[in-house]
Amino acid sequence: MTRHLEWKVGLDLVEDGGRTKAEARLKTGTSTLTGHGSARCNPADADVPAIGDELAAGRAMKDLAGQLMREADREMEAMGAGTVPQRTGPGYGWPEAVQ
Template identity: 50%
Template sequence: MDENTTPRQPRTKRWTLRLDLFEEGDTTKVHAVLDTGDNRLESRAESRRNPHDPQVPEIGDEYAAGRALVDLGRRLIGSGTADAAANEPALHG
């Protein structure tokens, strides 16, 4: 680091994730919302109980929530990729 460069200050942010789960018969639906303060990403997913499986609502919750989170992760990576591409000229120019 040369004498004209100042060290970067640590940066702290809080992202909020909300999962709303809804049960309708043998179907569990999830609405996931990630609020980064700069961006808001949403995902929806569902799971259906196999009629031959026992009725254990937590299993449907886990499958539906997991699917929504995987989709949200893909959306977040896509958003980061788009932001990086949009800022590339500023980084190299």
């Protein structure tokens, strides 16, 4: 039997005073998860809004993905299945740059 689901993801971006904030929402039909991310422009750098948008959106989606994985881990544990150990720290970039 084939199962088909459609989950909707919405992403809102707001830029104000050199800071971009993003909110990513995943609607599964039975629940909604919300991820948050932000980026700021270093005053010494050129202001390129697209870069702030990409960073904030990527961080919001990464937050959302982490929440989804933690929810799946909780559900697997509740069913008696083991989970995969989680890595710590960012997988790329400078740790102090990841918020």
